Amino acid sequence: MIKAISLRLLSAVGLLWGVVTLSFILIHFAPGDPISSLVGENGGASPEFVARLRAQYGLDQPIISQYGIYLGHLLRGDLGYSIRFQTPVWDLFRERLPATLLLLVTSIVVFSIFGMIAGVYSATRAGSLGDSAIRILSVLAFSLPVFWFAQLLIALFSVKLHLFPVFGMHSLFVRPGLWNSVRDVAWHVVLPAIALGAWHMAVTQRFVRTSLIQVLHEDYIRTAMAKGVSRRAILMHHAMRNALLPVVTITGISFGTMLTGATLTEIVFGWPGLGRLILDGVLGRDRPLIIGLLLISALLTIVVDALTDVIHGLLDPRIRAGRHR
Amino acid sequence: MGRFIRALEPAGILGLALVTLLILVGLFGPSLLTVDPLATNPAATLQAPSAAHLFGTDNLGRDTLAGIVAGARTALLVGFLSVAFALVLGLAIGATAGYYGGALDAVLDRVIQLFIIIPRLFLAMTLVSLFGTSIWTVIVTIGLVSWPQVARLTRAEFKTLRRAEYVEATIAAGATTLRVILRHLIPNTLPTLIANASLLMSAAILLEAGLAFFGLSDPSRVSWGSMLSNAQQFLLVSFWMPLFPGLALSITGLGLNLLGDSLTRALSPKLRRSVRRSTKHLKPALRRP
Numbered sequence: 001m002i003k004a005i006s007l008r009l010l011s012a013v014g015l016l017w018g019v020v021t022l023s024f025i026l027i028h029f030a031p032g033d034p035i036s037s038l039v040g041e042n043g044g045a046s047p048e049f050v051a052r053l054r055a056q057y058g059l060d061q062p063i064i065s066q067y068g069i070y071l072g073h074l075l076r077g078d079l080g081y082s083i084r085f086q087t088p089v090w091d092l093f094r095e096r097l098p099a100t101l102l103l104l105v106t107s108i109v110v111f112s113i114f115g116m117i118a119g120v121y122s123a124t125r126a127g128s129l130g131d132s133a134i135r136i137l138s139v140l141a142f143s144l145p146v147f148w149f150a151q152l153l154i155a156l157f158s159v160k161l162h163l164f165p166v167f168g169m170h171s172l173f174v175r176p177g178l179w180n181s182v183r184d185v186a187w188h189v190v191l192p193a194i195a196l197g198a199w200h201m202a203v204t205q206r207f208v209r210t211s212l213i214q215v216l217h218e219d220y221i222r223t224a225m226a227k228g229v230s231r232r233a234i235l236m237h238h239a240m241r242n243a244l245l246p247v248v249t250i251t252g253i254s255f256g257t258m259l260t261g262a263t264l265t266e267i268v269f270g271w272p273g274l275g276r277l278i279l280d281g282v283l284g285r286d287r288p289l290i291i292g293l294l295l296i297s298a299l300l301t302i303v304v305d306a307l308t309d310v311i312h313g314l315l316d317p318r319i320r321a322g323r324h325r
Numbered sequence: 326m327g328r329f330i331r332a333l334e335p336a337g338i339l340g341l342a343l344v345t346l347l348i349l350v351g352l353f354g355p356s357l358l359t360v361d362p363l364a365t366n367p368a369a370t371l372q373a374p375s376a377a378h379l380f381g382t383d384n385l386g387r388d389t390l391a392g393i394v395a396g397a398r399t400a401l402l403v404g405f406l407s408v409a410f411a412l413v414l415g416l417a418i419g420a421t422a423g424y425y426g427g428a429l430d431a432v433l434d435r436v437i438q439l440f441i442i443i444p445r446l447f448l449a450m451t452l453v454s455l456f457g458t459s460i461w462t463v464i465v466t467i468g469l470v471s472w473p474q475v476a477r478l479t480r481a482e483f484k485t486l487r488r489a490e491y492v493e494a495t496i497a498a499g500a501t502t503l504r505v506i507l508r509h510l511i512p513n514t515l516p517t518l519i520a521n522a523s524l525l526m527s528a529a530i531l532l533e534a535g536l537a538f539f540g541l542s543d544p545s546r547v548s549w550g551s552m553l554s555n556a557q558q559f560l561l562v563s564f565w566m567p568l569f570p571g572l573a574l575s576i577t578g579l580g581l582n583l584l585g586d587s588l589t590r591a592l593s594p595k596l597r598r599s600v601r602r603s604t605k606h607l608k609p610a611l612r613r614p
Contacts (some may be wrong), residue, residue, distance in 0.1 A: 014435070015435075015438060015439055015442055018435070018436075019439065019442075019443060022439065022443075022476040023451075026451065026452065026455055027455065029456075030455035031456070031457070032458055094610050110448075139336075139579060139583060139586070140575075140579065140580060142582060143527070143530055143575050143579040143582050144576070144578075144579035145534055145535070145553070145571060145574050145575065147535070147538050147553060148567060148571030148574060148575070149568045150551055150554065150572075151557065151560055151571070152567070152568075152571070154560055155560055155564050155567070159560065159561055159564075166561075170592050184430065236555075256441075256442075256443075256444040256445065257444070257445075259444050260444045260445065260446035260447060260535070263446075264446075264535060264538065264539075267538075267539075267557075268557065278447070278450070279539055279540075282451065282454045282539070282541075283454060283539075283540060283541075284449045284453055285455065290451050290454070290455075294443055294446055294447060294448065294451060295438075297443065297444050298442045298443050301442045301443075301444070302442060305442075310332075
């Protein structure tokens with residue numbers, strides 16, 4: 001057990017080191033540098049000033065020592081200093097990550113459940129009209145670009161029907177009290193969560209349908225049916241348990257896509273998460289911010305991956321038993 | 326060909342039709358256009374669809390229909406070339422890892438993992454922002470973030486096939502490594518990869534649109550993604566501006582996904598049979614009376 005965990009940690013550290021190395025390799029081969037885009041915005045700058053700025057950000061050093069310095073700082077938990085925002089990179093992320101996670105987690109939880117329900121429905125009625133309808137909707141949702149779906153939702157539900165806010169995470173005026181502000185945020189999160197979650201729901205539905213159909217085909221289900229166990233009991237006690245494991249797997253696999261989808265959704269809805277930060281940082285070629293983004297998103301993926309393995313272990317007696325062997 | 330189409334099922338045929346439409350519009354559409362998709366017209370901005378402008382105009386008076394047609398060529402170009410690049414790269418790396426195994430496999434597997442844990446859009450944004458927004462950079466970038474899926478599939482297939490008896494027999498008979506790979510392993514891996522290529526292409530076109538939506542696209546070319554990005558500020562006044570580029574993008578994605586799914590099913594008869602069989606035996610037991 002301890003050996004498995006330490007191997008896992010070691011591999012995670014190795015991967016994160018790989019991310020930093022890959023970033024520096026890319027930066028080394030990239031033309032131009034971030035200072036020119038910084039001073040370019042403020043009009044002409046003297047060569048002395050540019051040289052001083054370059055020295056200030058350590059850009060006058062050879063790339064290999066920049067790499068060494070970055071790794072040294074990283075070991076102390078320092079992600080460097082954003083050139084564009086003139087703020088430590090970690091502070092920028094810490095400020096905006098909660099809003100992104102709120103949107104992401106809400107969307108994943110709610111639409112995993114909807115996806116499971118739709119998947120079970122279509123698996124137990126495979127080939128029926130309802131199943132076909134769900135499958136068609138599912139392929140459609142799978143093919144929709146998330147940012148376009150978001151725009152359509154705004155145009156229909158906010159602009160035409162005035163049901164939901166057009167923009168942001170908070171209303172300008174909210175009556176005081178925790179309950180009121182929670183309700184206000186919940187009202188703002190509905191449309192972005194739908195825009196983001198439709199794809200996830202489609203993926204979950206497909207996965208659950210396939211795996212449930214496979215499980216329902218197993219011998220032990222046939223035995224249970226032969227013994228006269230009711231339809232509901234077979235589904236609940238025998239089939240679902242095995243069919244739900246893939247939902248955990250698929251959430252882990254689709255996390256990266258959901259994270260990038262969240263940033264796209266945020267841009268459309270003006271949601272105060274990572275989206276705008278990433279957009280400005282990447283367009284401004286803010287290298288410390290870009291490396292930070294790659295590192296933090298890789299770290300999140302690794303953590304979610306580990307979490308899904310833990311949940312798998314808790315749900316699957318085979319893995320639990322294997323551990324004690 | 327007839328057998329191929331029959332194996333596709335109706336959904337796959339619809340997919341094939343939509344993909345064919347994209348290819349036709351992308352290849353021949355732009356040369357049939359009478360309007361320049363980039364020509365602005367201050368006298369006709371933000372117009373709703375009419376006889377003169379079938380899909381309306383944008384905030385600068387550019388014709389949306391012309392934009393859709395020109396965008397089809399961009400989507401087709403990016404989709405085809407980036408997926409071809411990803412296939413070649415992924416096949417080479419996955420084949421090496423799967424065939425030789427051992428330490429080389431361990432290292433290559435780590436590299437594949439590294440590319441998989443970084444979200445594709447973020448890595449693509451980084452590459453395009455660092456290396457410029459020309460269409461060729463975008464194509465290479467999308468190829469570079471898409472190859473790990475191909476490599477993983479190839480690696481897994483090669484690992485299984487490598488131990489197959491006929492392969493061992495071929496090696497025992499004295500065939501060279503290159504011959505085993507080219508004559509036996511790759512032909513057996515290709516069907517899986519081709520079915521997957523359709524899904525990869527859908528993802529590639531969507532990724533290009535995502536990049537363009539973030540403003541990271543070739544400014545000299547029309548992209549559906551940049552049309553949508555442009556429409557973002559005018560959502561309150563013009564429902565039409567985002568509608569058509571998004572529809573084009575969705576229909577393209579839908580066609581490629583339907584085709585890819587259908588090809589995958591057609592290529593795995595085992596799965597198809599088991600689904601059919603299971604629905605049959607489920608009917609009396611589990612369907613409501």
